[in-house]
Amino acid sequence: MFKFYKTFFLLLVTATCSFAQSPNLSWINTHATPIDSSGKNDKNFYAALSTELKGNTIVGLAEASHGTREFSIEKTRIIKYLIEHENYKAVGFEFGYSPMAAINSYVQTGKGNLTELMQPLRLFKTQEFLELFKTIKAYNDGQPAANKVTVFGFDTDYFPTDIKASAAYCKKYLIEHAGVYKNEKTAATALESIARPDAGALYELADGDVEGLAALLEELKAKGVTGEFVKRLSLLYQGTLLGNPLARDEFMAQNLAGIQGESKAKTIIWGHNMHLAKDTTMAACKGMGYYVKKKYAEKYYAVAFDTFTGTVNVLDEDDFVEHPFTTQANSYSAVFATAKYPEFFLPLKNIDNNPLFGQTNNITNIYASWNRSGVLPMRPGIDYDGVVFIRDTRSSVPLK
Numbered sequence: 001m002f003k004f005y006k007t008f009f010l011l012l013v014t015a016t017c018s019f020a021q022s023p024n025l026s027w028i029n030t031h032a033t034p035i036d037s038s039g040k041n042d043k044n045f046y047a048a049l050s051t052e053l054k055g056n057t058i059v060g061l062a063e064a065s066h067g068t069r070e071f072s073i074e075k076t077r078i079i080k081y082l083i084e085h086e087n088y089k090a091v092g093f094e095f096g097y098s099p100m101a102a103i104n105s106y107v108q109t110g111k112g113n114l115t116e117l118m119q120p121l122r123l124f125k126t127q128e129f130l131e132l133f134k135t136i137k138a139y140n141d142g143q144p145a146a147n148k149v150t151v152f153g154f155d156t157d158y159f160p161t162d163i164k165a166s167a168a169y170c171k172k173y174l175i176e177h178a179g180v181y182k183n184e185k186t187a188a189t190a191l192e193s194i195a196r197p198d199a200g201a202l203y204e205l206a207d208g209d210v211e212g213l214a215a216l217l218e219e220l221k222a223k224g225v226t227g228e229f230v231k232r233l234s235l236l237y238q239g240t241l242l243g244n245p246l247a248r249d250e251f252m253a254q255n256l257a258g259i260q261g262e263s264k265a266k267t268i269i270w271g272h273n274m275h276l277a278k279d280t281t282m283a284a285c286k287g288m289g290y291y292v293k294k295k296y297a298e299k300y301y302a303v304a305f306d307t308f309t310g311t312v313n314v315l316d317e318d319d320f321v322e323h324p325f326t327t328q329a330n331s332y333s334a335v336f337a338t339a340k341y342p343e344f345f346l347p348l349k350n351i352d353n354n355p356l357f358g359q360t361n362n363i364t365n366i367y368a369s370w371n372r373s374g375v376l377p378m379r380p381g382i383d384y385d386g387v388v389f390i391r392d393t394r395s396s397v398p399l400k
Helices: 002-031 043-052 069-086 097-109 119-124 127-141 160-176 184-195 207-222 228-239 247-263 288-299 332-336
Strands: 058-063 088-096 150-155 266-272 300-316 319-326 343-347 361-364 375-378 386-393
Touching: 002 332, 002 343, 043 069, 043 343, 058 069, 058 288, 069 088, 069 127, 069 266, 069 300, 069 386, 088 097, 088 119, 088 247, 097 127, 097 150, 097 160, 097 228, 119 300, 150 247, 160 184, 160 228, 184 207, 184 228, 207 228, 228 247, 247 266, 247 288, 288 300, 300 332, 300 361, 332 361, 332 386
Parallel strands: 058 266, 058 300, 088 150, 088 266, 300 386
Antiparallel strands: 300 319, 343 386, 361 375
């Protein structure tokens, strides 16, 4: 019965969109490259993607939801191709630095139990992500150390366990380097406050403690110090400023730039469509992608992943909850759903009189918690350089 109504709704969408959207649909069908759902016959897709990525440094693989199985499967295939054929050597995720650092150690050395290391990953704690990390490790196993792929989290550490892990790391570092830094004592006092069992959110930290962290960071910057200690201290300081809800995206962009700046690696980033968009249409403010574009200009290429109908996993507290969805008619997602290919890659730049270029319309949007509206606005070619569309998608498979 569900399949009948889904088919009926697709026919209805086709009928309501066919007249107004026929020039758009014709252009889409002409310029789209089909994607094989089995992953066995994607030579043309990878060739088209490689052409788009010439001269690229950062490629963003965004997604309409974090709980979609097909998005993760297709991204894993893309990442494998880019690592093996286009020399990408780093993969960053919209997640905290600390838990991803442990997983990076695993893909580098095999150290640890991957299933256990993935337990903090919330919506990324899935069978699909397990296969992704195994794929990266399998590649690394055959490479010298200098050629191995790294994974990292570019988000701030906002979970208590991550915050306390970074505070403990920084305390240990300062003890081992006692007397080296002028501002180490005030920073050490701040770290003690953060490590207290009854400590609240970082943005509730006393002004004097915040100033202590800031002073040491400025000293480290002036001395040109880099490395793990600076990363973790920076994450703690960022947390003190998260009372401003707009700060997170700028910090994520800074974290990415810092890590990529040290490694100089061609880098893939994985995050939500709203965060990785290059302009302000989706979030109605400057998101991470806005700042990444500002720094990397044309060397940042952003791909949105979109869908039209299916099921998706979201979080209720820490539990996975599945919801069915179908995106509204007359959205871009509905138009894409009437294309001749059920899965395709479509460049969105202003080529061949692209009728979509710069024209605002909605695509599917599902946050980490359930939202009934289910759409966000997008301007093709402005917010995103390309889109991967998969008409029917299923919920991710939780990792037990």
